[in-house]
Amino acid sequence: MNCPTALTIAGSDSGGGAGIQADLRTFALNCVHGMSAITCVTAQNTIGVQRVDALPPEAVSAQIESVVSDMGVQGVKTGMMLNSGIIQGVKSAIEAYQLEERLVVDPVMVSRSGAQLLDDTAIEQLKQLIPLACLVTPNRYEAQLLSGIEIKTIDDMKRAAETIYTYGVKAVLVKGGAMLGENRGVDVWFDGETFDLLKTKSVETKNNHGTGCTLSASIAAKIALGKDLKTAVVESKNYVTRALESALDLGEGNGPLGHFFPLLEK
Ligand SMILES: Nc1ncnc2c1ncn2[C@@H]1O[C@H](COP(=O)(O)OP(=O)(O)OP(=O)(O)O)[C@@H](O)[C@H]1O
Ligand SMILES: Cc1ncc(CO)c(N)n1
Numbered sequence: 001m002n003c004p005t006a007l008t009i010a011g012s013d014s015g016g017g018a019g020i021q022a023d024l025r026t027f028a029l030n031c032v033h034g035m036s037a038i039t040c041v042t043a044q045n046t047i048g049v050q051r052v053d054a055l056p057p058e059a060v061s062a063q064i065e066s067v068v069s070d071m072g073v074q075g076v077k078t079g080m081m082l083n084s085g086i087i088q089g090v091k092s093a094i095e096a097y098q099l100e101e102r103l104v105v106d107p108v109m110v111s112r113s114g115a116q117l118l119d120d121t122a123i124e125q126l127k128q129l130i131p132l133a134c135l136v137t138p139n140r141y142e143a144q145l146l147s148g149i150e151i152k153t154i155d156d157m158k159r160a161a162e163t164i165y166t167y168g169v170k171a172v173l174v175k176g177g178a179m180l181g182e183n184r185g186v187d188v189w190f191d192g193e194t195f196d197l198l199k200t201k202s203v204e205t206k207n208n209h210g211t212g213c214t215l216s217a218s219i220a221a222k223i224a225l226g227k228d229l230k231t232a233v234v235e236s237k238n239y240v241t242r243a244l245e246s247a248l249d250l251g252e253g254n255g256p257l258g259h260f261f262p263l264l265e266k
Contacts, residue, residue, distance in 0.1 A: 003031075003032070003033045004032050004033065004074045004075070004224040004225055004226075005032065005033045005034075005035060005067075005071055005072060005073055005074055005075075005224060006027050006032045006033070006034055006035070006073065006074065006075035006076065006077070006217075006220045006221050006223075006224040007034075007035045007036070007037065007064070007067060007068070007073045007075070007076045007077075007220075008020055008023035008024065008027070008034065008035075008036050008037070008076075008077050008078075008079065008217060008220070009036075009037040009039060009060070009064065009076065009077070009078045009079070009081070009090055010023060010036070010037075010038070010039060010077070010078065010079030010080055010081075010108075010213070011038065011039050011040040011041070011042055011052070011079060011080035011081075011082065012038050012040070012041045012042060013042055013044045013210070014041075014042060014043050014044050014045070015044050015045045015046060015209070015251070015256070016256060017046070017209035017210040017254075017255070017256030017257070018044075018209055018210035018212075018213045018256075019042065019044075019079060019080060019210075019213055020036050020038055020079075022210040022213045022214050022217065022256070022257070022259070023036070023077065023079065023213055023214075023216075023217035023220075024036060025259045025260070026213075026214050026217035026218050026221060026239075026259060027217060027220075027221045029239075029259060029260065029262060029263075030218065030221035030222065030224075030225065032074075032075070032221040032224045032225060035067045035071065035073070036063070037060055037063035037064045037067070037090075038055060038060070038063065039054065039055060039060050039079075039080060039081050039082055039086050039090075040052055040053060040054045040055060040080065040082045040086075041053045041055075042080075045251055045253070046209060046250060046251030046252060046253035046254050046255050046256075047251065047252055047253035048253070052082065054082050054083055054086065055086070056085075057083075057085035057086045057088065057089040058089070060086050060089055060090065061089040061090070061092070061093050064090070064093040064097075065093065068093070068097045068099070069097075073097075073099060073102070073224075074102060074223065074224035074225075074226075075102050075104075075219075075220035075221055075222075075223040075224030075225075076094070076099050076102055076103045076104065076220060077103075077104040077105075077106060077216045077217055077219070077220040078090060078103070078104075078105050078106060078129070079106050079108050079213055079216065080108040080117065081108070081118075081122070081126070082118070082122070083118075083119070083121075083122050084119075084121045084122045084124070084125040087122060087125040087126055087128075087129060088125055090129065091125075091128060091129045091132065094129070094132055095132070100132045100133065100134070101134055102134065102220070102223050102224070103132060103133045103134060104133060104134065104135045104136075104137065104216050104219050104220045104223070105126075105129055105130055105132075105133040105135070105136045105137070105169075106136075106137050106212055106213065106215075106216035107126055107130065107136060107137070107138050107142050107146065108142075108212070109123055109126065109138075109141075109142050109145060110139070110141035110142050110145060111141075123145070127146070127167065130146075130164075130167045130168070130169050131167050131168030131169055132169075133169050133170070134169075134170045134171065134223075134229055135169070135170065135171045135172070135173060135219065135229060135233070136164060136167075136169045136171075136172055136173070137173045137175060137212065137215060137216050137219075138160075138164065138172075138173075138174055138175065139174075139175045139177060139178055139212055140157075140174070140175070140176065140177070140178040140179060141178065143157065143160040143161070143164065143174045143175075144160065146160070146163075146164050146167075147159070147160035147163035147164050148163070149163060151174075151179075153183070154183055154186060154188065154197065157174045157176065157179075157186075157188040158174075158188055158190070158195055160174055161173075161174045161188050161189075161190035161195070162190060165190055165191075165192055170191065170192075170229070171189065171190065171191040171192070171229060171230075172188075172189070172190045172191075173187055173188070173189050173198075173233060174187065174188040174190075175187050175211075175212060175215070176188070177208065177211055177212070182202070184202045185199075185200060185201070185202040185203065185241070186198070186199045187199075187237060189230070189233065191229075191230075196230075198233070198234060198237050200237060200238060200241040201241060203241060203244040203245055203247075205244055205245075205247050206253075206254055206255070207244075207247030207248060207249060207250075207254060207255030207256065207257070208244060208247065208254055208257070209253075209254040209255060209256050209257070210256055210257055211240055211244065211257065214239075214240055214243060214257055214259065215236050215237065215240050218232075218235070218236035218239050218240070219232045219233055219236045222235055222236060240257070242261055243257035243258050243259055243261060244257060245258075245261075246258025246261035246264075
């Protein structure tokens with residue numbers, strides 16, 4: 001049986017809500033064979049991250065090379081990449097295997113609570129990767145950092161999307177999970193020609209760990225399935241909304257999404 005494949009280049013989340021674990025689960029729910037290049041191992045739960053151990057950059061590059069050279073990759077996403085050495089190696093591999101057209105960069109730099117997750121050198125390195133991608137998906141704070149624009153309104157999100165587009169990326173999705181009031185959960189799409197507001201219902205839940213990872217993994221899976229980028233984004237946004245509505249009440253903090261709600265409906 002033929003099966004499309006997708007690759008996630010990201011960190012491991014021991015709590016299973018974000019990172020590699022969320023990505024592989026999302027690939028599976030799309031009936032896409034998931035493969036992984038692990039960049040770092042986090043000791044993490046619903047409350048926070050207790051420890052992070054990075055892999056050597058060569059170990060990350062070797063994982064990418066192993067799967068791409070043998071199995072082929074139709075969709076790729078990057079998530080937490082931790083340091084500039086790893087990001088540099090990933091960029092070289094993307095270029096060597098010409099994966100740009102199917103690459104989604106989730107620029108994991110600032111958490112939704114506003115904490116910086118990458119040092120300044122790594123941020124500069126990540127800025128070099130963004131132009132290669134077909135889509136970059138910054139959250140509110142990452143969009144602020146990448147554009148230099150303070151984001152408070154939808155108009156600010158649009159201006160930030162326009163600025164980030166000038167990096168050379170094909171399309172930008174500024175995510176609105178960290179916006180306030182009725183703007184929470186409204187994402188802004190810009191592809192150089194058209195702005196679009198992707199608006200779903202704003203879900204009232206504290207169990208929202210892994211929304212960004214799930215969104216970018218779902219988009220990569222749908223690219224692997226041959227869908228056009230905009231369709232992949234719209235369907236993925238709807239999937240995240242439904243998964244938030246079915247989120248799991250686990251742990252003391254922010255529980256994981258209910259990724260498998262479609263299976264429970266059968
Ligand atoms: N409460 C909510 N209701 C509806 N959609 C939401 C809500 N919170 C987040 N989203 C959606 O989830 C997706 C991820 O956006 P978010 O801004 O949370 O990304 P992120 O900060 O990168 O996520 P993470 O917390 O996983 O790092 C977006 O499509 C956003 O609109
Ligand atoms: C491993 C990992 N990647 C990404 C995020 C952002 O949600 C996280 N918390 N953990």
